[in-house]
Amino acid sequence: MSPEQDDANDMQARFSAFSARTAGISARPGFSDRVMARLQREPASGLLELRLPAWRLLPVGVLAAALALVWAASASSDVNEALAVGYDDVELQW
Amino acid sequence: MDNLGEAVQRVRSGDTAAFQRIVAATSSKLVRLGARMLGNVSDAEDVVQEAYVKAYRALISGEFDGRANVTTWLYRIVTNQAIDAMRGRARRPKPTDTADESATDLASAEQHLALAELSDWMSELPPDQRAALVLKAVEGLTSPEIAEILQCSEGAVEQRLVRARTALRRRSETQ
Numbered sequence: 001m002s003p004e005q006d007d008a009n010d011m012q013a014r015f016s017a018f019s020a021r022t023a024g025i026s027a028r029p030g031f032s033d034r035v036m037a038r039l040q041r042e043p044a045s046g047l048l049e050l051r052l053p054a055w056r057l058l059p060v061g062v063l064a065a066a067l068a069l070v071w072a073a074s075a076s077s078d079v080n081e082a083l084a085v086g087y088d089d090v091e092l093q094w
Numbered sequence: 095m096d097n098l099g100e101a102v103q104r105v106r107s108g109d110t111a112a113f114q115r116i117v118a119a120t121s122s123k124l125v126r127l128g129a130r131m132l133g134n135v136s137d138a139e140d141v142v143q144e145a146y147v148k149a150y151r152a153l154i155s156g157e158f159d160g161r162a163n164v165t166t167w168l169y170r171i172v173t174n175q176a177i178d179a180m181r182g183r184a185r186r187p188k189p190t191d192t193a194d195e196s197a198t199d200l201a202s203a204e205q206h207l208a209l210a211e212l213s214d215w216m217s218e219l220p221p222d223q224r225a226a227l228v229l230k231a232v233e234g235l236t237s238p239e240i241a242e243i244l245q246c247s248e249g250a251v252e253q254r255l256v257r258a259r260t261a262l263r264r265r266s267e268t269q
Contacts, residue, residue: 007263008259011231011259011262011263012231014215015227015231015232016231018130018208018211018212018232019231019232019233019234021204021205021208022126022129022130022205022208022209022212022232023126024201024205025125025126025129025130025135025205025209026121026122026125026126027121027122027124027125027135027139027142028135028139031121031125031139031143032114032117032118032121034139034143035117035121035142035143035146036113036114036117038143038146038147039110039113039146039147039150040110042147042150042151
């Protein structure tokens with residue numbers, strides 16, 4: 001066997017030993033709970049939860065917007081009438 | 095598709111709790127992979143936790159379609175996170191004491207000693223070579239599997255492995 005092959009075999013044997021010595025490593029107790037708690041703080045999931053009620057509220061929102069528009073138009077019309085100048089009452093002066 | 099496919103589909107349809115099944119089934123091997131790359135369990139858990147967050151986001155957004163093997167996909171995310179962590183660590187000064195607080199019993203102490211020795215042996219390697227070597231020589235994956243995880247060609251994997259082994263051999267000769 002060549003010295004290069006010896007080297008390669010030695011190296012692989014050393015890696016195999018590391019693999020065996022570290023085979024028992026796993027996540028510490030509570031890790032899974034920590035991950036799930038972290039996911040609960042994810043803005044993406046919160047956003048998703050907010051979307052469904054938001055869709056349900058959409059028709060109410062549209063109705064409220066329409067009523068607001070009607071009220072604004074009517075209020076604007078009242079103001080215009082109050083401010084309107086009766087042209088027939090104004091005498092032109094030269 | 096592996097047997098986590100059903101859990102993946104449930105998470106994709108909005109069932110967050112189903113993700114716990116994925117975590118329970120994969121966390122041990124992912125933390126072990128991270129620890130072998132980074133040299134300690136604490137950093138590995140941080141990396142794996144962030145990897146799970148990324149995976150969850152990808153599932154929710156539909157980025158991961160569920161057709162690929164879930165474990166291989168998670169291996170890819172953890173490996174990328176670990177490579178980023180190694181690069182970040184290279185830019186920061188090394189802490190004086192990297193001992194893990196969880197090394198409470200003898201078996202655990204031996205595992206942490208082995209991690210420290212492995213990390214020290216590979217400390218001079220660039221992160222991508224270190225990752226390829228851990229996946230091949232310690233995790234026992236094949237070159238096609240490593241190419242899928244590292245998202246490169248098999249030739250590129252072999253090149254990284256040859257360079258890494260050459261660097262380790264040179265290091266042994268100089269010591």
